[in-house]
Amino acid sequence: MAISREEVEHVAFLARLGLTEEETTRLQEQLSTILDYMRTINEVDTSEIPPTAQVIPLRNVMRPDEPRPSLPVEQILANAPDREDNHFRVPPVLD
Amino acid sequence: MSTSVYEPVIGLETHVQLETKSKMFCACSAAYAGAEPNTHVCPVCLGMPGVLPVINRRAVEFTLLSGLALNCEVPDASKFDRKNYPYPDLLKGYQISQYDLPFTVNGWLTIDVDGGPHRVGIIRAHLEEDTAKLIHKRENGASHTLMDANRSGVPLLEIVSAPDIRSPTAARAYVQKLRLIVQTLGVSTGNMEEGALRCDVNISIRPAGSEPLGVKVEIKNLNSARSVQRALEYEIDRQTRAIEGGQQVIQETRGWDEDRGVTVSQRTKEQAHDYRYFPEPDLPPVFLSPDWIDGLRQQMAELPDARRERYQREFGLSHYDAVQLTSALGVGTFFEQAVALYARPKVTANWIQGELFRVLRERDTDIQELPLTPEHLVELLVLIDDGTISQAIAKQVFDDVATSGRSPRTIVAERGLAQISDATELERMVAEAIAANPQAAADVRAGKAPALGFLTGQVMKATRGKANPAVVNQILKRLLDTA
Numbered sequence: 001m002a003i004s005r006e007e008v009e010h011v012a013f014l015a016r017l018g019l020t021e022e023e024t025t026r027l028q029e030q031l032s033t034i035l036d037y038m039r040t041i042n043e044v045d046t047s048e049i050p051p052t053a054q055v056i057p058l059r060n061v062m063r064p065d066e067p068r069p070s071l072p073v074e075q076i077l078a079n080a081p082d083r084e085d086n087h088f089r090v091p092p093v094l095d
Numbered sequence: 096m097s098t099s100v101y102e103p104v105i106g107l108e109t110h111v112q113l114e115t116k117s118k119m120f121c122a123c124s125a126a127y128a129g130a131e132p133n134t135h136v137c138p139v140c141l142g143m144p145g146v147l148p149v150i151n152r153r154a155v156e157f158t159l160l161s162g163l164a165l166n167c168e169v170p171d172a173s174k175f176d177r178k179n180y181p182y183p184d185l186l187k188g189y190q191i192s193q194y195d196l197p198f199t200v201n202g203w204l205t206i207d208v209d210g211g212p213h214r215v216g217i218i219r220a221h222l223e224e225d226t227a228k229l230i231h232k233r234e235n236g237a238s239h240t241l242m243d244a245n246r247s248g249v250p251l252l253e254i255v256s257a258p259d260i261r262s263p264t265a266a267r268a269y270v271q272k273l274r275l276i277v278q279t280l281g282v283s284t285g286n287m288e289e290g291a292l293r294c295d296v297n298i299s300i301r302p303a304g305s306e307p308l309g310v311k312v313e314i315k316n317l318n319s320a321r322s323v324q325r326a327l328e329y330e331i332d333r334q335t336r337a338i339e340g341g342q343q344v345i346q347e348t349r350g351w352d353e354d355r356g357v358t359v360s361q362r363t364k365e366q367a368h369d370y371r372y373f374p375e376p377d378l379p380p381v382f383l384s385p386d387w388i389d390g391l392r393q394q395m396a397e398l399p400d401a402r403r404e405r406y407q408r409e410f411g412l413s414h415y416d417a418v419q420l421t422s423a424l425g426v427g428t429f430f431e432q433a434v435a436l437y438a439r440p441k442v443t444a445n446w447i448q449g450e451l452f453r454v455l456r457e458r459d460t461d462i463q464e465l466p467l468t469p470e471h472l473v474e475l476l477v478l479i480d481d482g483t484i485s486q487a488i489a490k491q492v493f494d495d496v497a498t499s500g501r502s503p504r505t506i507v508a509e510r511g512l513a514q515i516s517d518a519t520e521l522e523r524m525v526a527e528a529i530a531a532n533p534q535a536a537a538d539v540r541a542g543k544a545p546a547l548g549f550l551t552g553q554v555m556k557a558t559r560g561k562a563n564p565a566v567v568n569q570i571l572k573r574l575l576d577t578a
Contacts, residue, residue: 014181053380060382061149061379063122063151063152065115065117065153067116067126070137071136073133073134073136076133076141086132086133087132087133089242090241091239092237092240
């Protein structure tokens with residue numbers, strides 16, 4: 001099942017990936033192969049099986065509502081490309 | 096404005112910050128108000144790679160409680176999903192939310208407006224996480240943005256109403272009722288000014304009586320129940336003018352400009368929303384056992400509607416009075432504490448709805464903020480009943496108590512406000528009033544009733560309201576009849 005070039009570009013945009021022409025072509029082929037494989041899986045009759053989002057046999061893993069200390073602000077900002085006082089500073093966000 | 100020809104169709108999406116101690120998926124303190132920027136942050140709420148979220152059990156319970164209070168159904172199982180979109184306030188690049196299996200669905204709440212009560216459907220109430228706070232700066236002609244992650248990961252309850260609302264006042268009443276419910280449950284402060292309860296509104300208009308829906312406009316940035324109403328009134332008018340002017344309403348997002356009182360078109364993204372939801376692989380599903388749900392039901396506080404019915408039944412109040420007493424947090428409790436000490440519910444209710452509500456309106460505050468206690472009100476009512484003070488003076492004393500928190504008895508004594516019932520002193524003052532107003536006195540003798548009221552008024556004025564009007568009246572009649 002072929003995925004169109006426009007679809008690849010759309011998905012790349014949503015993920016904020018800048019692809020070259022060659023990369024777009026390569027990903028178009030690879031994504032098509034992946035979708036073909038999914039189509040094969042889709043042929044299995046699953047009408048009797050409830051949708052499954054998790055295969056790990058865990059449920060209701062929760063913690064009590066007890067606060068613990070956060071990290072020091074210097075550690076939080078350690079990887080920030082830019083900062084202003086104790087804020088992260090980022091390029092302007094146009095609303 | 097010819098809104099009568101058009102019918103608005105309104106639905107609301109409300110985000111409620113849950114009042115947990117810690118955040119939704121990490122143990123950072125959720126009490127970030129007033130904190131220094133980025134001091135309530137850890138690798139989880141900062142969205143560092145490889146970290147694992149863990150569900151806050153209390154946040155889930157607060158969501159379930161809210162859903163139950165909104166008459167929602169609770170499914171057997173629920174799960175979290177990732178909602179993907181790029182924005183600098185969303186540190187992971189996705190928000191953990193709920194998509195196809197929310198915690199609660201298909202409920203309703205009632206509002207008392209437009210000849211109500213009316214039911215407003217609740218499509219769903221689900222749990223998600225709040226985003227970081229962005230501060231947009233502009234200096235020397237250049238802009239940049241600052242980011243504070245303290246709010247990132249605070250639990251957020253999203254409540255989606257059905258498009259059942261048909262007027263701006265009903266929308267306002269819906270927000271107020273929702274706020275009262277979450278406050279009553281104790282799951283949120285519901286403080287809209289602080290952003291603990293935030294509304295987005297969807298509105299379209301259609302010719303009254305027609306079935307198909309008009310073009311939908313979303314309004315954001317509504318931070319009070321009043322601005323919800325105002326923005327809707329503006330928007331109905333705007334859309335009506337557009338249609339009557341032969342223009343089309345464009346599907347778009349508009350922001351509410353509180354100062355100018357208008358909605359403003361916000362730059363619409365070319366890209367339609369494409370959130371690519373998928374199940375959150377880091378969080379196992381949550382199964383909602385009947386035992387758990389029943390336990391929550393039992394610990395649920397008495398809700399406003401139930402309380403209103405009880406007031407009608409227990410205290411013989413009218414529907415109207417009961418609605419008034421149960422429409423703001425703390426008022427009902429104040430009333431009940433007062434009535435426990437003073438067995439005249441109707442009188443108590445009247446004072447609350449009259450004087451107390453007036454003071455709250457004038458000072459734009461809540462009952463919790465006033466130093467006035469139920470004991471104060473009862474003391475004041477007893478002072479009226481035993482003739483110590485008049486109704487008019489009692490209202491002055493009420494204002495004083497509401498400001499100073501001093502006891503009414505003390506205020507009456509210190510300010511010399513006790514009613515003058517001493518017949519000798521009053522008789523002297525009445526005689527003075529008659530002497531000063533011979534024409535009015537003559538009129539009374541001639542049988543003109545209004546003149547009697549005038550003379551009584553003169554005595555009340557001379558005593559600055561402290562004379563007992565009934566006694567003054569008696570003396571007046573006696574003096575003028577025998578004169």
